[in-house]
Amino acid sequence: MLRIQEYNPAPQLRSFIKKVYHFEEKEALQTILPFYPDGYPGIIYHTASDGLYSLKNKKLTPFFLYGQTLTPIELRMGSPFTMLIYQLYPSVAYDLFGLDPAMINDDCYNLEHLISPAAFLRLKEAAQPEQQTDIINDFLLHYGNSTHAINHQLLQAIKYIIDRNGNVKIKDASAEAYLTERTFQRQFLTRVGITPKQFALIIQFQNSVADMGGKDLGALTHVALENGFNDQSHFIRIIKKYSGKTPRALIHMQPILL
Numbered sequence: 301m302l303r304i305q306e307y308n309p310a311p312q313l314r315s316f317i318k319k320v321y322h323f324e325e326k327e328a329l330q331t332i333l334p335f336y337p338d339g340y341p342g343i344i345y346h347t348a349s350d351g352l353y354s355l356k357n358k359k360l361t362p363f364f365l366y367g368q369t370l371t372p373i374e375l376r377m378g379s380p381f382t383m384l385i386y387q388l389y390p391s392v393a394y395d396l397f398g399l400d401p402a403m404i405n406d407d408c409y410n411l412e413h414l415i416s417p418a419a420f421l422r423l424k425e426a427a428q429p430e431q432q433t434d435i436i437n438d439f440l441l442h443y444g445n446s447t448h449a450i451n452h453q454l455l456q457a458i459k460y461i462i463d464r465n466g467n468v469k470i471k472d473a474s475a476e477a478y479l480t481e482r483t484f485q486r487q488f489l490t491r492v493g494i495t496p497k498q499f500a501l502i503i504q505f506q507n508s509v510a511d512m513g514g515k516d517l518g519a520l521t522h523v524a525l526e527n528g529f530n531d532q533s534h535f536i537r538i539i540k541k542y543s544g545k546t547p548r549a550l551i552h553m554q555p556i557l558l
Contacts, residue, residue, distance in 0.1 A: 302331065305429075309386075310437050315450055316392050317440075322429045323383040331377045336509060337369045337542045339462070339502045340387045341401065341493075343411065345423065345432060348381035354408075363411045363420065367393060367404030368493050370502075372544045384432055386440075390458055390499065391491040395450050396443045401493030415439050453477040454487055461496070466503030467528035470496050504528055505542045508535070512551045520547050 303324045309317035318340060325331050345363045346352050352360045353376045360375075368390070393401040399409060412420060419435060426432045457477035461468050473496055474484035488496045508527040512520070521532065529535035539547045 301327070307433065313437060313440055313444065316388060316396055316444060318387045318389055320433060321385040321387070323385065325377070326380050329379060331381070333375045335369060335373050335375065336506070337371070337502045338506045339368070339390060339499055341365065341367050341390065341393050341404070342388050343386040343436070344383060345436060346381055346383040348377040348379050350377065350379035352377055360408060361410045361412060363415065363423065364408040365393060365397070365404065365411055366408045367401055367406065370406050370494070372542065382429070384429060384436065386436065389455070391451065391454060393493070394491040396440065401491065402489070405493050414443070451487065451491060453479065454491060457484065461500050462503055465507045465527060466500040468500055501538060502542065505538050508539065509543065509550065512547070520551070
């Protein structure tokens with residue numbers, strides 16, 4: 301049975317990390333984890349002896365950074381495993397590592413290129429999640445102290461969009477960052493890898509999916525309205541775009557919502 305445990309990030313890393321999750325499956329020989337776009341990139345470290353595979357049957361490295369997820373994905377393991385997932389704030393790929401985030405949309409970057417061989421060896425030898433998080437935290441702190449400065453204006457605008465469940469006008473979000481709309485759009489794309497409009501739609505989608513949990517089909521209209529979709533057909537299009545499912549089909553499923 302899959303066990304999921306949630307951790308708060310270390311205080312000194314809270315500007316970069318939203319949450320940390322530990323997944324553990326001790327028995328199953330075949331596990332498929334469905335994930336939908338949520339607006340957050342992340343870091344994964346896993347111990348699946350048979351490997352971790354993406355939807356395109358691509359074998360992923362044990363320690364990697366993933367970018368914005370714009371399409372539904374599945375992660376497959378053919379053995380028992382543990383997995384640490386660091387859910388990062390949207391601009392961290394740029395702020396922390398200086399990477400072009402658009403280059404890893406729906407893709408990954410092998411963090412073995414950045415971590416020292418000695419630290420990676422310690423990570424592989426660490427038996428407990430607390431030991432693994434200590435090593436990854438040290439790795440992140442090293443980059444947090446030596447790379448791009450955080451754009452606090454942009455973070456304020458991102459928080460504004462998230463706090464309002466994506467139901468915002470882009471001109472209002474740019475005002476939160478004290479930027480012209482054009483400058484805001486450019487900086488957002490540079491640091492997040494998608495446009496503010498795309499990001500807001502993904503946040504709307506994610507909140508809609510979360511609100512569907514435990515609801516019956518008759519509640520879908522209410523879910524759409526509560527999440528800012530005044531047009532039912534637009535609601536259905538967005539749900540299908542980011543989940544690959546209709547709202548009717550999705551309401552009976554249990555995707556991984558971090």
